[in-house]
Amino acid sequence: MKYVDEFRDGKVAKGLAAAIAAEVRDDRRYNFMEFCGGHTHAISRYGVPDLLPPNVRMIHGPGCPVCVLPIGRIDLAIKLALEHDVILCTYADTLRIPASGGLSLMKAKAQGGDIRMVYAVTDALKIARDHPDKEVVFFAIGFETTTPPTAVAIKQAQAEGLKNFSVLCCHVLTPSAIMNILESQQARELGTVPIDGFIGPAHVSTVIGSRPYAFFAEEYRKPVVIAGFEPLDVMQAILMLVRQVNEGRAEVENEFTRAVTPEGNTKAQNLVSEVFELRRSFEWRGLGEVPYSALKIREGFADFDAERRFHLEYQPVPDNKACECGAILRGVKKPTDCKIFGTVCTPENPMGSCMVSSEGACSAHYTYGRYKDMETTA
């Protein structure tokens, strides 16, 4: 696979690892947060930490669209499937997210809900065309990467005059979440996060560009490197962050020059702002209510807004009390600090948000890194 395999080359990794090891200063720790679950997954799956010096630590951030979906949002989707009898189309990732009453979309499906996995929102449009007698709702989750396709689909449904298609919009915004981690009330209660720099998600920046991160770099004096999702990209970004820290810089650097520009994809941006507008506030799992951190469908496309169409009222539901996701998403705690990690909370029966997707901190650790805990116990 061109432009994939080259960025997974073990030999080059060795060189980069050596370079990082050579450049880190022994007298300090480097705590970097990879914001995005895609990075978390890549780090775990390729074993990147094994190639890092012990004083470079990666903190898994909240950038997994599955992990951050609060219970109340899943409840709405389940309600649509079980009570409003719609065909609910969703990316596969959402199926096991725990909801109220011990349910999940997978369990709701087992109870008879017509819940279908789709690979793309266009498949949901097709299902709507094929079942004119049924309401079809697309459960739209995701960050800035996944939002433009939803915008295209809504515009297409409008153009076609598709009467039975709507969207349960749960699209969220990366920069707002990062800001929340740095300065929210809750963050202060949990203790300040000792983050020395951020790895920014390249895919988000293919759309929004690298520019929106300039704020953090300047305001919070945090270095940011926008990096691709292959393990070499991550290593390279770490090297770039180490250098910024060592040199006392706090800039936005772009490792993913092969597809990220400062301004991003303006066509996609325009489509998104045509269809969506900012929500005043949105609840995130683990982070709580975060102002202006999500999108909703504009008035002009109200017909395609499942929340209006089915008169859905969002009901916040508290997370499992034992769940430490909030602290974990801020890097204050590690998955193993959670009392129910690996016993009550497992990927088969996730209790908290981080255990759901393989991009979640707890799940990634459970699936790929559990052996390390055993070694420290032994």
Add this chain to the structure above:
Amino acid sequence: MKYVDEFRDGKVAKGLAAAIAAEVRDDRRYNFMEFCGGHTHAISRYGVPDLLPPNVRMIHGPGCPVCVLPIGRIDLAIKLALEHDVILCTYADTLRIPASGGLSLMKAKAQGGDIRMVYAVTDALKIARDHPDKEVVFFAIGFETTTPPTAVAIKQAQAEGLKNFSVLCCHVLTPSAIMNILESQQARELGTVPIDGFIGPAHVSTVIGSRPYAFFAEEYRKPVVIAGFEPLDVMQAILMLVRQVNEGRAEVENEFTRAVTPEGNTKAQNLVSEVFELRRSFEWRGLGEVPYSALKIREGFADFDAERRFHLEYQPVPDNKACECGAILRGVKKPTDCKIFGTVCTPENPMGSCMVSSEGACSAHYTYGRYKDMETTA
């Protein structure tokens, strides 16, 4: 089973057999037609012919509502299920009747038609109530016995304001069919039937009474005995017919006095005439078009008439050329006279009407009496 087992008593049968044997005259043959398939079935299943003298022969008449349904009528039912996407409710007996294009209701069901067996028309009403979003059609077949329940159901649907229920009415009339056998053009072509008397169906007469048969007795000088469906009833009726023949009488006698009166069930008759009216003509399998031989739903109940509701046009379809049903139903030929009996035409793959229901002449012979042919061959 009280009032059932007593009428199947082998000892009494022996006595009746002896009485018949004693009363028949050796110098003549007695050809009696049991009009109704219920009698045909009873005669075959209990082996009545074994108890009759060789010169008493039973001819199986056309009185099986399944057998007489023409291809075109089944085609309409299949069309409703496959093209109009209705839930088609039917008595189980109709499922294997051959239709056009190698189809049958059972095969249409296998092709995805929602075709459901019901035990009573009330079950069809229930299905309609349970599926307000679907059209539910009851495929109404049968003689005078089955017609009153359909009338009740239509009235009930009207009273309830049930909007998705209708009836494909194929109810037919016994006396018209008997008359047709005796005098139709086709009958004359096939040769006059040497029938010395009729066994009339008791169940039909529980509704219409014994009186409607007086016409035959008088006009055609044919004895009629209205008989129950237990084998002793049949034997007793045969004895009564033998006596009439021997005595040169041609009367309507009632063997089934335990439930048949001259006037019948007037409540049921009134219901039927409130809901139904005579059809000008109706095609019968094996008999062709028979004037005033069937019922249709009255204008006042037009909403419940599937033929009007779905704008169905009846298309006559010729029977299989090799099929001798026409002649068999008149007693001119026997099942074994048909070239395809038992080879191409079997109960699993019936070609003609008489092979479908176990009440049909060919099917009854195939299922219960085939051994006799072998004995004559051996």
Add this chain to the structure above:
Amino acid sequence: MCLAIPARVVEIAEKDQAIVDLGGVRKDVSLALVEDVQVGDYVIVHVGYALTRLDPEEAEKTLALMAEAGLTPEAISITTPPFPHGRESMH
């Protein structure tokens, strides 16, 4: 199709509905087509409806008539063989 069986009414509910018993088996039937049926009456059941009442006295009479027929002197002298053409007779 032409199945119609005598069964005893054991329970009458509202709306013309009743339960009949046939040899220990119970089934819902509609009484919409008959009048003045009482618990204990026998009715003739067809496709879920009682078509008419059965008259026990007439039934007895018919049975008596049938039994009588076999008692005439001519009848008694004749018997029918089982399996006339079979190669083995039953025991």
Add this chain to the structure above:
Amino acid sequence: MCLAIPARVVEIAEKDQAIVDLGGVRKDVSLALVEDVQVGDYVIVHVGYALTRLDPEEAEKTLALMAEAGLTPEAISITTPPFPHGRESMH
């Protein structure tokens, strides 16, 4: 979920639809979010949509940079052991 993969456009059809190839596997994608994509271009594919084009020259530059990093004298002197805590090493 955050899966996004570079793939080569091998066919462009009407209505912004294209077929991309990744290592011999072909898949429909929408080009509705990108402009002026040509057959032969690499695009980054996410949930059935091309998000952007991939610049081959920049990719080469990045790869060169990565390779270079490992060539510094300090880097060369350090290696990482496989299975540092494993009880058996791989061969």
Add this chain to the structure above:
Amino acid sequence: MIGQVKKGYVRPLDIKHGRVDMSHGGGGRAMVQLITDLFANHLGNEYLAQGNDGTCLPPCTGRMVVSTDSHVVSPLFFPGGDIGCLSVHGTVNDVAVMGATPLYLTAGFILEEGFPLESLARIVESMARAAKAAGVKLVAGDTKVVEQGKGDGVFITTTGVGFLPEGVHLSGDLARPGDAVLLSGTLGDHGVAILSKRENLSFDAPILSDTAALNGLTAAMLASGAAIRVMRDPTRGGLAATLNEIAHQSGVGIHLDEAAIPIKPEVDAACELLGLDPLNIANEGKLVAICAAEDADRLLAAMRAHPQGQAAALIGKVVEDPNCFVQMKTRFGGRRMVDWLSGEQLPRIC
């Protein structure tokens, strides 16, 4: 970080409220758990515990008999039984009527997404009881899950393995003219019990399915020393199908005596009500045996001495007939053929 990592990574299955979902068939930890907590828990034994792809059984001697049946009965729970015990009996009996001693069973489960785990547990418990009673062990199993609407709760396919005692040789082609036809008990109980619970037929009948393992009875019959030619359990298609099969295999005819065939009055009444012939109705705890005429009394006595054969009867005789017809002297005094079932089938009784 000592002490922070917990053992026991698997939460117990919520049998009370849970339902089968797609992950229970995916080959992952959820599937392993379903198998461990539910199947192995009830059906486990030293063989199943091997936990390999195939199960290794002790060295065998003698001729082996195998049989398989898929069970798709609807409803899954019926008066007198359920698909669980039925799936044991249905296969054990096929091995037993060959004259073999059934020893091992395998079971393949096809579960429909959404099926309540509590119902599944009841079924598995019922299987376990039935297997224990029949003296067979479940030695291998498999579980698949299909999407809702692609299955019907549970289907169970069982395969049975047994061994033939020295000298026993029974087969459907061994019936000879003159042989006696015996039936172990009343006909039609299973089929009527099932039908009585069909949604669209619902009638009330005090009838329980006869579902039972027959290997005790068959052992007693073999021990009687009677010259048995063939035994068969008249399941789907009823006695009519079974006797027609045997007649065709052996190239003989069969003459039955209707008056001799035991049928419960309630079964008779239910058949009357539905227009069915009890000879076409399925049984799951009865067998028909054909033996040398001179041994009929001895065999009948052995059958009647066994609890499952108390109502056993001599119901007919094998005759010469190149057409292989099964005929019956009716109780009424006439004759008729007893043919294969045709016409309206009775779906999903086993």
Add this chain to the structure above:
Amino acid sequence: MIGQVKKGYVRPLDIKHGRVDMSHGGGGRAMVQLITDLFANHLGNEYLAQGNDGTCLPPCTGRMVVSTDSHVVSPLFFPGGDIGCLSVHGTVNDVAVMGATPLYLTAGFILEEGFPLESLARIVESMARAAKAAGVKLVAGDTKVVEQGKGDGVFITTTGVGFLPEGVHLSGDLARPGDAVLLSGTLGDHGVAILSKRENLSFDAPILSDTAALNGLTAAMLASGAAIRVMRDPTRGGLAATLNEIAHQSGVGIHLDEAAIPIKPEVDAACELLGLDPLNIANEGKLVAICAAEDADRLLAAMRAHPQGQAAALIGKVVEDPNCFVQMKTRFGGRRMVDWLSGEQLPRIC
């Protein structure tokens, strides 16, 4: 009336245009015909021809191995195979990887009303070819029909019986630290071939399922004389599930070397596209073997000499680990666990 009655009362089945209907499962003549014309026609042999409730097999000697699998794959026809041959391979392989010689199969068919007879015939022919190629005989079968919407075309449950050669003893609990882990060929071909035909995923991949009987390969491996501890076919759940199972059974850990694991580039690409891990994907013609370290080369040579083992590779080693973890050195140079599949399951691949 001589000559008027015809012989041959059964019309041939219309395989070209016909569909399965409820009567094909009713136990009547229609069912007998389906079995005769279709199943017996293609799968028939001296055992099936016995036509009894159970099949009597020749006297056996040695330890028997049995295994059962229900097959519910969707779609029924996929690149490189279909449910027919899959249902043979799936069970033959489970017997073969025990070290046994598979000899007999039974098959239970659950057909959905409406299924085209032509498709059924293709499936049965494919089974027949697969059974012949694997040298096994179908000795018993059963057919049931369920209403439309209660099944999914065809489900096939097969049970396999084989016998262990003297001295062979393989089991998942025999892996010991130091043992070598071998894989017979590329991973993921079957699962990806199936996925490529899923309606909602449809991508084009030049990938054929690897479905095949492995008993030839296993025989060659046993003949090599290497001290094999365990063999297993990594089907549902893929290599990850298989190795985790073995690790738990044996109470050991396993260390893999990602760089050594053979995977076709197209399979890799498809997995990339769908976000799947090839180690979790099902295979139907591959096996993993664990043997004494000193015999690894000999065994590998024997595998590579067989057409089904040409791409065989030494992929890892058994280690001491009370936690029974399967770990992998990544091609990238790091480590990770290889856990059971969790998360989105891939339904109905076998």
